[in-house]
Amino acid sequence: MGALRARPRVTAAALLLLAGWMGCRPALAEPTAQQVEAVFLFYFSQFVDWPSGAFADEHSPIVIGVLGDDPFDGSLDQAVAGERVNGRPIIVRRLKSIADATGCQILYISSSEAEHLPQILAGLKGRQVLTVSDLDHFVESGGMIRFELIDQHVRLRINARAAQAAGLTLSSKLLRAAAPAGPGNG
Amino acid sequence: MPLSASTRGHEPATGVLRAVLVAGALVAVSPVLQAQQLLAAQVSQLKRLDIEQLTNLVVTSVTRGPQPLSRSAAAVAVVTSAQIASSGAMSVPEAIRYVPGLHVAQQTASEWAVSSRGFASANSPDLLVLSDGRSIYTPLFSGVFWDVQDYLMQDIDRIEVVRGPGAALWGSNAVNGVINIITKSAADTQGAWLEAGSGSQERARIAAQYGGEAGNRVYYRVFGKYQDHAPEDHPPGAGSDGWHLGHVGFRTDWNAGSANAFTVQGDTYDGRIGEVSPAVRIIGRPGPQPPLVVGVSGGNLLGNWRHTLSGDSDFQLRIYYDYTHRNDPTFTDSLGTLDIDFLEHLPLGRDQTVTWGLTGRTMSDIDHGKGLLALNPPDARYNLVSGFIQDEISLPHAVQVTLGTKLEHNDFSGFEAQPSVRTAWDLTDAQTVWGAVSRAVRVPTRIERDEDIDVTDPAGNPVIVLLGNHRFHAEEVLAFELGYRWRPLSDLSLDLAAFRNRYTGLASLELGTPFRDAATGQTIVPLLTENRIDGHSTGLEGLAICSPVAWWRLSIDYSYMQMSLSPRGADFNRGRFFAGSTPRNQLGMQSYFDLPRNVEVYGGLRVLSAVETMPEVVDGTGDPGYQELDLNAIWRATPHLTLSLEGQSLLHARHVEFGGPGERSAIERSVFGRLKWEL
Numbered sequence: 085m086g087a088l089r090a091r092p093r094v095t096a097a098a099l100l101l102l103a104g105w106m107g108c109r110p111a112l113a114e115p116t117a118q119q120v121e122a123v124f125l126f127y128f129s130q131f132v133d134w135p136s137g138a139f140a141d142e143h144s145p146i147v148i149g150v151l152g153d154d155p156f157d158g159s160l161d162q163a164v165a166g167e168r169v170n171g172r173p174i175i176v177r178r179l180k181s182i183a184d185a186t187g188c189q190i191l192y193i194s195s196s197e198a199e200h201l202p203q204i205l206a207g208l209k210g211r212q213v214l215t216v217s218d219l220d221h222f223v224e225s226g227g228m229i230r231f232e233l234i235d236q237h238v239r240l241r242i243n244a245r246a247a248q249a250a251g252l253t254l255s256s257k258l259l260r261a262a263a264p265a266g267p268g269n270g
Numbered sequence: 271m272p273l274s275a276s277t278r279g280h281e282p283a284t285g286v287l288r289a290v291l292v293a294g295a296l297v298a299v300s301p302v303l304q305a306q307q308l309l310a311a312q313v314s315q316l317k318r319l320d321i322e323q324l325t326n327l328v329v330t331s332v333t334r335g336p337q338p339l340s341r342s343a344a345a346v347a348v349v350t351s352a353q354i355a356s357s358g359a360m361s362v363p364e365a366i367r368y369v370p371g372l373h374v375a376q377q378t379a380s381e382w383a384v385s386s387r388g389f390a391s392a393n394s395p396d397l398l399v400l401s402d403g404r405s406i407y408t409p410l411f412s413g414v415f416w417d418v419q420d421y422l423m424q425d426i427d428r429i430e431v432v433r434g435p436g437a438a439l440w441g442s443n444a445v446n447g448v449i450n451i452i453t454k455s456a457a458d459t460q461g462a463w464l465e466a467g468s469g470s471q472e473r474a475r476i477a478a479q480y481g482g483e484a485g486n487r488v489y490y491r492v493f494g495k496y497q498d499h500a501p502e503d504h505p506p507g508a509g510s511d512g513w514h515l516g517h518v519g520f521r522t523d524w525n526a527g528s529a530n531a532f533t534v535q536g537d538t539y540d541g542r543i544g545e546v547s548p549a550v551r552i553i554g555r556p557g558p559q560p561p562l563v564v565g566v567s568g569g570n571l572l573g574n575w576r577h578t579l580s581g582d583s584d585f586q587l588r589i590y591y592d593y594t595h596r597n598d599p600t601f602t603d604s605l606g607t608l609d610i611d612f613l614e615h616l617p618l619g620r621d622q623t624v625t626w627g628l629t630g631r632t633m634s635d636i637d638h639g640k641g642l643l644a645l646n647p648p649d650a651r652y653n654l655v656s657g658f659i660q661d662e663i664s665l666p667h668a669v670q671v672t673l674g675t676k677l678e679h680n681d682f683s684g685f686e687a688q689p690s691v692r693t694a695w696d697l698t699d700a701q702t703v704w705g706a707v708s709r710a711v712r713v714p715t716r717i718e719r720d721e722d723i724d725v726t727d728p729a730g731n732p733v734i735v736l737l738g739n740h741r742f743h744a745e746e747v748l749a750f751e752l753g754y755r756w757r758p759l760s761d762l763s764l765d766l767a768a769f770r771n772r773y774t775g776l777a778s779l780e781l782g783t784p785f786r787d788a789a790t791g792q793t794i795v796p797l798l799t800e801n802r803i804d805g806h807s808t809g810l811e812g813l814a815i816c817s818p819v820a821w822w823r824l825s826i827d828y829s830y831m832q833m834s835l836s837p838r839g840a841d842f843n844r845g846r847f848f849a850g851s852t853p854r855n856q857l858g859m860q861s862y863f864d865l866p867r868n869v870e871v872y873g874g875l876r877v878l879s880a881v882e883t884m885p886e887v888v889d890g891t892g893d894p895g896y897q898e899l900d901l902n903a904i905w906r907a908t909p910h911l912t913l914s915l916e917g918q919s920l921l922h923a924r925h926v927e928f929g930g931p932g933e934r935s936a937i938e939r940s941v942f943g944r945l946k947w948e949l
Contacts, residue, residue, distance in 0.1 A: 115316055119309075120324055123316045131321065162313040220527055234457065234525060239325055261321045 120238045121218075121231050122159040125192060128214060128229070129169045133253040134189055138212040145173045149185050151204070152194030154178055155218075182207045193217040193227070201225060212251050228252075229262075315760065318820065326458075343672060343692035343704035345371060345433040345753055345767035345811065351454070354423050356862050356872045358902035358916040358942075360472060362429065362451060363416055368858040368874065370811035370827040371433040371767070372447070375881075375928035378546045378935045379471075379502045379511040380417040383928045386433050386447025387769065388807050388833050390851040391885060392929065396445035396712055398436065402453055402535065403611065404572055404590050409633060409652070410603060412715045417543050418566050418594065420517045422477055422493050424463075427454040433811065434769055435690065435710035435749050445710045445747050446771075455533075456481060456489035456523040467944030469916070474498040475944070490522040501544060502935035503924045508546045509560035511935055515541030531576045538569030547933045550600040550643040552725055553888070557642060558599035568594035585614035601643045604636045621664040625674075628657045635716060639723075646722040646738065652681035668696035682714040683744040700758055706751045711744035718742050718777065718799040725797065732784065732793035739798040748772045761817035768810050775801030776835065779843035803845050805835035821864040829856040847890050850882030868906035875899050887930035896925045912946040 129146045146169060148160065164174040177188065182204045185191055191213050193204060198219055205226045208215060215227045222230040223243045228250070230241040240262040247254050319327065347369045359365035363382040367374045373390045375383045385394040395412035398405065399419075407414050429451050436448035460481040467475045474497065481491035494517070501512040519537025526532065545562035572590035579585070588611040596603045613627035631654040637645045660674030675689035690708030697703060723736040753767040782796035809831040817823040831854060835846040856878050863871040877897040883890045899921050904914040917940070919925060924936035 115312060115327065119312060119316060120327060123313065123319075124321070124324060126317070127321050127324075158309055159313050162310050163317065232525075234455065234531075237325060237327065237458075239457070257321060261325050 116159075117231070117233055117238050118155050118157060119159040122156045122163045124231065124238070124240070125160060125190060125216065126163040126167065126174065128190055128216065128258070129164075129167075129174055131255040131258040132190075132214050132247075133255075134212055135251045138189055138251075139172070140187075143172065145175045146190070147188045148174065148176050148190045148192065149179045149188035150176065150192045150194060151179045151182065151185065152196035155194060185213065188213055190214045190216060193219065193222075195219060201227075208250075210250075214247065214250075214252055311760070343670065343694035343706055343753075344436070345751065345769075347371075347431045347433075347765075347813065349429040349431070351424075351427055353860075353862075354426055354429075356870055356902065356904070357860070357874060357900070358872065358904075358914060359423060360475075360942075361416070361423075362419055362421060362426075362449075365423070365426075366429055366431060366449065367876065368825070368827050368860050369431045370765075370813050370829045370856075370858075371809070372431065372829075373852045373856065376937050377927065377929040377933070378504070379499050380513045380543050381511075381929075382416040384414070384416065384449075385852060386431075386449075387771065387809055388446060388831060388852045389848050390881070390928065391848070395715070397447050397449065398444040399449045399451070401451045402572060403574070403588050404570060404592060405607070405609070405631075406592075408594070408603075408605060409635065410605070410637065410716050412712060415566075415594070415596070417513065418515070418539060418541070418568060420495065420497075420515055420539055421451070421453070422479060422495055424465075425453050425459060425479070425491075425493070425521075427452045427458070433767065434706070434751050435688070435708040435747060445712045445745070453521065453535075456491045456521045457525065459491045459521075460489065462949040463946060464949075465944060465946040467942055469940055469942030471500050471502070471918075471938060471940035472497065472942050473500050475942075484522070487526065488522065488524045490520060492518075492520045494518040502937050504546045504935040505932050507560070508932060509544055509562035511544045511546050513541060513543040515539055515543075515566070529578050533574040534572070536569065536571040538567075540567040542566070545599070546935055548600050548642075549598050550639075550723075552642055552723065554726065555642065555724070558640070562599045564599070565597035566595070568592070583614070583616050585612065587612050599640065601637060601639045603638075606634045608632050618661070623662045624659065625662070626657070626659040628655075630655050637716070642723060644722045645716060645720040647720065650716065650720065654678065654680045656680075670694045680713050682719060683711070686711045686713070686744055700756060702753075702755045704751075704753045704755075706749070708749050708751075710747050710749065712747075713744050714742050714799075731791075732795050734795045734797060736779075737782065737794075737796040737798055739800065742777070742799045743775065743801055745776050745801065746774045748774075761815075763815050765813045766811070769808070771807045773803075773805045773807070773835075776803035776805065776845055776848075777843075778802045778837055778839055778841040778845040780839045781842070797842060799843075800839060802839035803835050803837045803841060805833060805846075805849065807831060807833035823862040825860045827856075827858045830854065844883075844885050844888070844890065847883040847885045847887070850890075850892060851884045853879045853881055853895060855879040870904040870906075872902040872904075873899065874901075881928060884928075884930060886933065891930075893926050893928055893934075896927065897921060898925060910948050912948075914944050914946075916942045916944075918942070 125148055148164065160176050164176060167174050179185055193201065193215060195218055197204060201219060202225065205215065216229045217227055218231045223241045226246055228243050228247045232239045232241055242254065242259060242262040244254055244259060349365050349369065354365050363374050363384050366372055371387055373385050375390065377383055377392050381392050383390050383392045383394055384397065386397050389396050393411045393413040399407055399414050406419060429449065432448045434447065436444040459479065462480045464478045477493065477495040479491055479493035481489065484490050496516045498514040499512060501510040504511050517537060517539040521533065521535035524532040543564045543566055545564060548557045548562055551557055570590060570592040572588065574586065574588045576586045577584060590609050592607045594605050609629065609631040611627065611629045613625065616624045618624050632651065634651045636649045638648050656676060656678035658674065658676040660672060663671045665671060670693065672692040675687060678686045688710050690706060692704065692706040694702055694704040718738065719740060719742065720738040721736050722738065725734040725736055750770045751767065755765050757763040777799050779797055780800045780802060782798045784793055784795045787794050809829065812828045813825065815825040831852050833849045835849045837846050858876040861873045865871060878895050880895040881892040883892050898919045900918045901920060902914060902916040904912060906912045919937055919939050922939065924938045926934060926936050928934060
């Protein structure tokens with residue numbers, strides 16, 4: 085009797101185990117810093133408020149520009165594919181020079197552009213563009229968000245004052261996630 | 271700020287649905303996913319994390335970074351800070367209980383026997399333990415005083431455990447394993463918090479920390495902690511093993527640009543620890559009577575500089591000073607250690623990375639016995655110089671070969687070479703096979719070298735004396751390892767490791783040639799430590815981890831070990847009893863549930879077979895096997911307030927884990943409640 089009663093419980097356990105196996109997702113390697121950064125760029129589109137003048141009309145897409153060599157290896161396109169923020173689709177554009185940056189809401193400046201950084205930032209003065217980069221001293225040079233690799237973590241360094249000067253509002257959630265920036269950057 | 275439709279949070283029901291759908295799609299496609307689909311899956315998984323979780327995610331850098339765990343040619347396991355938090359582990363030994371291949375057993379309220387691949391004992395001699403690179407084993411008996419290894423568990427970033435000889439990189443005493451405790455950067459512990467808890471065994475535990483920024487990119491934290499632990503169920507007439515310990519410390523991290531990172535950290539502790547039985551006991555000679563209280567104190571200061579030369583090359587320079595003092599009823603010991611380490615990674619062409627390093631260490635140990643234990647000379651200074659070089663070579667067909675050796679000179683056993691050959695082969699993206707052959711040594715301890723202990727009445731004639739033996743040389747192991755890792759699905763992984771170790775010249779206690787002490791006229795019958803036991807061990811370790819849905823993670827670990835030791839001499843100290851001191855079978859299961867309403871529930875169940883023999887127990891009896899269950903529930907009531915309730919050893923009112931009768935306590939069932947307030 086006891087053995088009989090035990091059987092349904094065993095079946096239930098077997099089913100649970102099976103469900104466990106089926107539920108597992110496909111084999112993935114550890115994420116790269118670039119993949120994480122791609123997802124951050126997508127998130128910035130949600131956590132930054134642009135003034136209405138930054139878009140042509142209420143249906144215009146949010147444009148993420150990648151200036152210089154694209155380090156994302158397709159992950160940025162994956163991150164934004166099919167996404168909409170406040171009804172706006174998100175598109176990615178690869179840019180050869182800063183002159184092509186017109187119409188971008190987010191501009192990622194690749195490490196290949198290190199030499200031209202001062203000119204790039206100067207050229208964006210007064211434009212409502214969120215600037216993002218991996219470059220050293222990016223935030224200190226007047227850039228807005230820097231990805232910094234510290235101990236295998238991607239950290240955000242945010243220059244909220246520069247964003248404010250460009251008319252952008254960063255959500256408190258984004259500011260909280262950032263490592264505190266030095267004096268003058270807060 | 272309005273969010274898009276993809277609101278994040280815990281949605282167990284849709285989580286299951288989504289997971290099953292993905293699995294369905296997987297079956298429909300093919301066993302091997304195209305690169306694009308893999309990328310899509312990877313990115314969509316990242317998008318399930320919120321922005322704060324992303325900043326806490328460990329990533330591999332494309333340019334350079336440590337070898338991913340899944341590819342390394344060694345039996346490695348990592349306990350993460352998240353696992354430590356969920357399990358409510360209160361100490362490092364508790365946090366590593368479920369690492370396969372390790373045996374972690376509590377002997378008294380404060381004493382732990384932690385060992386890897388055998389040789390379990392409260393004085394387990396074959397394990398190297400590092401705390402942020404600082405060696406914390408004592409050269410006195412080559413073991414770790416776990417009772418003073420105190421941490422704010424929240425500040426531990428991860429604990430890396432390498433089973434098997436890690437000697438090629440880490441040096442002596444990494445015979446059967448290395449435990450690397452790594453604390454968080456001060457940049458990751460910003461903010462203030464206060465934690466207070468109380469329970470039936472852990473009577474009081476109060477900790478507070480403040481983390482701030484001192485200037486541009488200079489982060490710091492300061493912390494303090496006090497805990498008071500009730501005695502466990504100690505044998506009648508034995509000492510009470512209650513204890514209390516206070517601990518304060520700091521850490522400063524300065525990320526001076528991308529090329530330089532500096533860390534300075536230090537801490538100091540003071541406590542009183544009750545012993546069930548004296549640390550040194552000699553049958554037939556009177557020893558101290560209960561209560562037996564050990565006064566412990568110590569501190570350390572460590573500085574670390576990491577400099578990145580270019581994308582692929584960097585070096586690290588570390589200096590520390592560590593001081594420990596122990597005032598035991600049977601001896602006092604003061605140990606000061608000054609250590610300098612240098613390590614550099616250098617790319618060599620496209621396919622090779624050379625890592626080399628140098629260590630210099632000087633230790634000053636002052637040990638005075640109180641009637642029983644005596645070291646001759648009581649004050650000793652010894653030096654160690656070692657260097658290592660390792661070359662990682664990438665070969666075609668995803669094969670990686672690592673050749674390395676350490677060359678060390680120590681005052682105990684002279685030059686020791688510890689080479690190893692490791693190779694890993696990635697069969698597919700999801701499967702790795704690895705193998706290794708290595709030699710490692712355990713250098714003699716101070717006690718083995720300098721002891722001078724009268725075993726019979728010191729005034730008698732003849733008198734039997736435990737005498738240090740300067741001809742005792744290092745114990746040796748030649749280890750053969752084979753491992754396999756399979757990660758068929760992102761949230762299902764399997765890790766297997768097998769080993770065969772050959773030991774030569776393990777310590778045994780032998781009768782020396784009697785001689786006449788000219789000063790006293792007594793005849794001395796010496797008992798000496800000699801290298802007269804050989805043996806071998808065989809083992810198998812497995813770990814399976816599965817996370818069927820985002821809110822549930824299950825891990826199962828199993829360890830099998832068999833050791834046989836053959837004495838070539840009399841083996842008076844029963845070194846051969848080590849063969850049975852590690853349970854033959856250990857099974858563990860840990861389940862983590864991430865529930866709605868900010869509730870987390872953890873359960874840990876472990877089943878261990880008997881400890882058959884122990885070197886400490888004269889007649890060679892052991893301790894029975896046991897099974898125990900720990901539970902922990904955490905409720906993040908508000909962003910500032912977290913409450914948790916923990917139950918430990920819930921299956922029995924009390925149970926014995928390790929140690930001889932009269933030398934151990936039965937560990938009691940306990941509950942502990944805590945409250946954490948974040949400002």
